[in-house]
Amino acid sequence: MTKVTPFLMFEGKAEEAMTLYCETIPESNVLDVTRYGAGEDGPEGTVKLARVSIGGVEVTVFNSPVHHAFTFTPSFSFFVDCSSEEELERIVGVLSKDGSFLMPTGSYGFSRRFAWLNDRFGVSWQINLP
Missing domain, CATH: 3.30.720.110 (Signal recognition particle alu RNA binding heterodimer, srp9/1)
Known part of the structure; x- marks a missing residue:
């Protein structure tokens, strides 16, 4: 089955963002979280990848350990x-x-x-x- 999911990429702020969204938007919650382990690219114990439901819409949240020359845009x-x-x-x-x-x-x-x-x-x- 094909599935389309919004994907939000943060640089170190994924947990803070998803916590804010789940506390603010009704019918929102964290579905699952994978954290960086020892020896991985991101700081150990921080969110690596997560799935959250924001108002009933499943969203993938990623904490990129790499700095990018772009960020979010209001076009989404x-x-x-x-x-x-x-x-x-x-x-x-x-x-x-x-x-x-x-x-x-x-x-x-x-x-x-x-x-x-x-x-x-x-x-x-x-x-x-x-």
């Missing part, structure tokens, strides 16, 4: 439909801390409330109240 984002304005504000508040807004929280005509932001890891999120 997680789109989150919220059930209430309070939920939207909570999620935006957490994910925007030390991040940056592409579109600050507001009413843009296509939904009641919407925000688009890059979190502190550079991952892009569109938070929506339909």
